[in-house]
Amino acid sequence: MKAIVCKAWGLPDTLVLEDLPDPQPGPGQVLLQVKAAAVNFPDVLIIQGKYQYQPPLPFTPGNEVSGVVLSVGEGVQAYKPGDKVIAFSAHGGFAEQMLAPSASLMLMPPGMDFDTAAAITLTYGTSHHAVVDRAQLKAGETMLVLGAAGGVGLAAIEIGKALGARVIAAASTDEKLAVCQAHGADVLLNYSSGDLREAIKAATGGKGPDVIYDPVGGAYAEPAFRSIGWRGRYLVVGFANGDIPKLPLNLALLKGASLMGVFWGEFVKREPKANQAGMIQLLGWLAEGRIRPHISARYALADTAQALNAMAARKVTGKVIIQP
Numbered sequence: 001m002k003a004i005v006c007k008a009w010g011l012p013d014t015l016v017l018e019d020l021p022d023p024q025p026g027p028g029q030v031l032l033q034v035k036a037a038a039v040n041f042p043d044v045l046i047i048q049g050k051y052q053y054q055p056p057l058p059f060t061p062g063n064e065v066s067g068v069v070l071s072v073g074e075g076v077q078a079y080k081p082g083d084k085v086i087a088f089s090a091h092g093g094f095a096e097q098m099l100a101p102s103a104s105l106m107l108m109p110p111g112m113d114f115d116t117a118a119a120i121t122l123t124y125g126t127s128h129h130a131v132v133d134r135a136q137l138k139a140g141e142t143m144l145v146l147g148a149a150g151g152v153g154l155a156a157i158e159i160g161k162a163l164g165a166r167v168i169a170a171a172s173t174d175e176k177l178a179v180c181q182a183h184g185a186d187v188l189l190n191y192s193s194g195d196l197r198e199a200i201k202a203a204t205g206g207k208g209p210d211v212i213y214d215p216v217g218g219a220y221a222e223p224a225f226r227s228i229g230w231r232g233r234y235l236v237v238g239f240a241n242g243d244i245p246k247l248p249l250n251l252a253l254l255k256g257a258s259l260m261g262v263f264w265g266e267f268v269k270r271e272p273k274a275n276q277a278g279m280i281q282l283l284g285w286l287a288e289g290r291i292r293p294h295i296s297a298r299y300a301l302a303d304t305a306q307a308l309n310a311m312a313a314r315k316v317t318g319k320v321i322i323q324p
Ligand SMILES: NC(=O)c1ccc[n+]([C@@H]2O[C@H](COP(=O)([O-])OP(=O)(O)OC[C@H]3O[C@@H](n4cnc5c(N)ncnc54)[C@H](OP(=O)(O)O)[C@@H]3O)[C@@H](O)[C@H]2O)c1
Pocket: 039, 040, 041, 042, 122, 123, 126, 147, 148, 149, 150, 151, 152, 153, 170, 171, 172, 173, 176, 215, 216, 236, 237, 238, 239, 240, 241, 242, 262, 263, 264, 265, 311, 312, 313, 314, 316, 317, 318
């Protein structure tokens, strides 16, 4: 089978496409024919050795996958060859075949296509854990989403709207903001120029957002945190802008505000039942049309580096899918 292989830490162009022996499922594992694998910003970091988790080299990146079960290992009873499944694995997704722990699989609901199935675990799981579980956003509250046209950002917008909140989308171009509007954002804020604090103040009538969802970090974080409302919840989701910001703690005191860390991968390991409940709610919203993953581009397996380069260059909206 063909697979993308990371042999040494480096940028996407250092990845190679190789022919590898077909994997065999061990106890508790399922072997999948990968139909679609979504690209996420953490993939760009993992191959450079810059992520919280570093797989041993060589490895195949990619962890948000949909596919068809080819065979199952000892002890697996819940799945059989031919089942269409949604899968999440530590790595291995950018390949024609992938091994996944059976506990990480879900059957694809009838009628769901493979691309959508590959776009809802990590991205929507992260934003659901952040917005519903950590921030406990309520109907009528206001949430500001930074990097709002990206994978987790668009998911946060849709989840905010599904909960009945008012959502302010902030992004770097008007084209990206148009995508945010199409996914339900109430207010659009282009943060590529101008004073971010003033813009947030104007968008909230001076009150400040109740929740701020930040997957970007860098220079946006401090002005955003300074603008948060009373009893605000600031969700630390990621640092796509590169720099990990430092915040003066008096800002939290002045607003009675909370800084909330979000680490979905660890949440899944430590609280699998809570994650499962979140996924069930997400699948319900998907069936009702309240959420719909935005697939902006599809690439062949051989072009995986191009997909990762586009993401690193800030050129992606919503989700990008690799179709092996
Ligand atoms: N905590 C967790 O559990 C968890 C889970 C998944 C992802 N994440 C993190 O969340 C962040 C977003 O992930 P994603 O998959 O949604 O990525 P994405 O689709 O690439 O979105 C990231 C957004 O960040 C903005 N951005 C600002 N400066 C950037 C830069 N220098 N390079 C690239 N993007 C930049 C871009 O929007 P504008 O151009 O509009 O600014 C972009 O749309 C990443 O840091 C990722 O590691 C965290």
